[in-house]
Amino acid sequence: MRVLVTTAVPAERDAVAAAFADPAATGPAAPGTAERTVPGVVLHRRALPADHRPAAVWDLLAGGVGPAAAAASTAAALTAGALAGEPYDVVVSAGIGGGFAPGAPLGSLVLADAITVADLGAETPDGFAPVTELGFGTVTHRPPESLVREIAAATGALTGTVLTVSTVTGGAERAAELRLRHPRALAEAMEGFGVAEAAAAHGAPVLEIRAVSNPVGPRDRAAWRIGDALAALTAAFGKLAPVLESWNPHDRTH
Numbered sequence: 579m580r581v582l583v584t585t586a587v588p589a590e591r592d593a594v595a596a597a598f599a600d601p602a603a604t605g606p607a608a609p610g611t612a613e614r615t616v617p618g619v620v621l622h623r624r625a626l627p628a629d630h631r632p633a634a635v636w637d638l639l640a641g642g643v644g645p646a647a648a649a650a651s652t653a654a655a656l657t658a659g660a661l662a663g664e665p666y667d668v669v670v671s672a673g674i675g676g677g678f679a680p681g682a683p684l685g686s687l688v689l690a691d692a693i694t695v696a697d698l699g700a701e702t703p704d705g706f707a708p709v710t711e712l713g714f715g716t717v718t719h720r721p722p723e724s725l726v727r728e729i730a731a732a733t734g735a736l737t738g739t740v741l742t743v744s745t746v747t748g749g750a751e752r753a754a755e756l757r758l759r760h761p762r763a764l765a766e767a768m769e770g771f772g773v774a775e776a777a778a779a780h781g782a783p784v785l786e787i788r789a790v791s792n793p794v795g796p797r798d799r800a801a802w803r804i805g806d807a808l809a810a811l812t813a814a815f816g817k818l819a820p821v822l823e824s825w826n827p828h829d830r831t832h
């Protein structure tokens with residue numbers, strides 16, 4: 579099983595990596611860890627020995643903030659893997675995110691059953707029109723249902739739509755507009771759709787998991803609970819990893 583995890587920033591990547599830390603290791607890098615550079619990206623590899631769990635390789639990538647950086651970096655890593663004859667079996671977009679109240683409180687985990695881009699389209703006299711209504715592309719990617727169910731059960735994550743936005747919501751009016759257009763939305767972040775587009779281009783299944791650091795709404799950066807959210811992300815990957823490693827991507831049901 580080969581898993582690619584894309585976060586936006588190194589702090590998020592390191593929070594994911596902490597779930598794989600070997601408690602017996604004394605140095606900064608646990609056994610089985612390495613840094614690999616492929617064109618365009620640096621991957622932090624966690625290679626778990628076969629006697630630990632089913633053999634698995636986890637490559638962790640801090641791919642940048644926003645959907646474009648996320649798509650470009652994820653695509654670079656996926657292409658490098660494919661050309662090396664080591665394609666990834668699944669791609670995960672992970673990090674902190676804003677939660678829609680009251681469904682997704684601070685510190686909660688949200689696992690996407692739909693990854694939807696919220697602001698890709700056009701303003702029209704009748705309001706916002708998604709790009710699909712203009713006859714182009716897609717606005718939603720759907721992770722494998724069975725995998726979402728199993729991971730939600732293991733981690734306690736809430737499941738719902740995670741929106742991808744290019745601009746962090748900063749007011750109550752915009753939050754209400756998003757909620758009206760996307761009643762199933764539990765969280766927003768800035769990378770999921772970009773990661774999912776890259777995964778789809780490679781035919782790889784995708785997941786998105788967000789630890790809620792702040793409410794979606796009026797901007798109060800000082801109130802973001804980033805430390806708590808990063809700790810929740812580490813805990814989530816500790817529980818998610820064994821589920822994903824035992825998942826058979828060739829036997830998946832949607």
Ligand SMILES: O=C(O)c1cccc(C(=O)CC[C@H]2O[C@@H](n3cnc4c(=O)[nH]cnc43)[C@H](O)[C@@H]2O)c1
Nearest residue numbers: 586587589643644674675676746747766767768769
């Ligand atoms: O300052 C820090 O220590 C720090 C540590 C980890 C992450 C950050 C970020 O600022 C990450 C930016 C990242 O966060 C996502 N995010 C979080 N809340 C929201 C939101 O309300 N709306 C949209 N995106 C959000 C987003 O995916 C950014 O890439 C800082």
